[in-house]
Amino acid sequence: MLKAAEERRLSLYERIFAGLPAADRSAFAAYENGWVIARSGRCPASDGEVDRTCLREAIDDHAAELAALDGMSSGSMGRLRFRSRKKADVNMNVDIHATYVEFEAPRTPGERHFNEQVLKLVDRLPFGQSIDPKTTNTWQDTIDVRTIYRSPRLISVKFAEWVCCGAYGSGGFYTVNIDAANGTMLAPERWFHLDEVAAACWYQFVEGDKGGEPFRRLYPLREAIERFSENLRRPSIWSFSQRGVELQFSALMGYASGPFTCRLGYPELSKTTIAGFQLPP
Structure with a gap:
């Protein structure tokens, strides 16, 4: 089953790659390579054996993402283009680049707003800044597209960010979420009861390998719900897919513990929705 799922993923990737304009291919390849690297960290391992059910779900999710990209445009939705931008520098240790997607010819207010938000994110990188090798010999400032989800109701694209100068660096994720129905940034509190989402994540963390009883002592339920609910107001930590949502919390x-990720499938997430609201798609 894993082999068949992996073959389907590769077939989709190769077909899309072959049909892309030459200018898009390097960014699309970087997007796919990033997924391959990240999937090893998504699924737990025991005695050196990766959880095969988790791995199959990860492959299926990505294959669904690729299948949605296969046509690139559908109905009233515009065509997504893969873009890349890199700073040219004589110092080979300077890496300032972005790989991202944008709508080639936005058809809706939501698609136009998405493009605006992505360009703001990319323009934060110091492409025009002069790097003095006397100050630091190594400089990394990067943004790379990681996951892409779009439907008539939602555009959700997650980016991996990395900032590093010298021996120190930090990374994280930032998701651009656009409510395609009204062309504005996602407002999670208008879709979900955030206290209920916070509670679901708390139980998931307490029951997880990284959390357990130490997590329960550090974050009593009532205090955690208040703190997590405030964090959940930030649309940039919500990343949607065909299966559900990933919520990126800090360390x-x-x-040393690394970031905590809460994963909720749509059946569970639907229990937290505001009355009258329908989840994507």
Whole structure:
């Protein structure tokens, strides 16, 4: 089953790659390579054996993402283009680049707003800044597209960010979420009861390998719901897919623990929605 899923993913990737304009191919390849690298960190391993059910779900999710990109445009939705931008620098240790997507010819207010938000994100990188090798010999400032989801109701694209000068660096994720129905940024509190989402994530963290009883002591339920609910107001931590949503929390138990990710499928997420609201698609 895993082999068949992986073959389908590769077939979709190769077909899309072959049909892209030459200018889009490097960014699309970077997007796919980024997914391959990231999937190893998504699924837990025991005695050196990766959870095969989790791995199959990860491959299926990405294959669905590729299938949605296969036509590039559908009905009233515009065509997405893969873009790349890189700073040319004589110092080979300077890496300032962005790989991203934008609508080639936006058809709706939501698509235009998406393009505006993505360009703001890309323009934050210091492409025009002079890097003095006397100050630092190594400089990394990068943004790379990681996941893409779009439907008539929602445009959700997650980016991996990395900032590093010298021996120190930090990374994270930032998602551009556009409510395609009204052409504005997603307002999570208008779609979901955030206290209920926070509680669902708290239970998931307590029951997870990284959390457990130490997490429960550090974050008592009532206090955690208040703190997490405030964090959940930030649309940039919500990343949607065909299966559900990933919510990116910070390193809740210290830097060494790494970030905490809450994953909720649509059946579970639907229990938290505001009355009268329908989840994507």
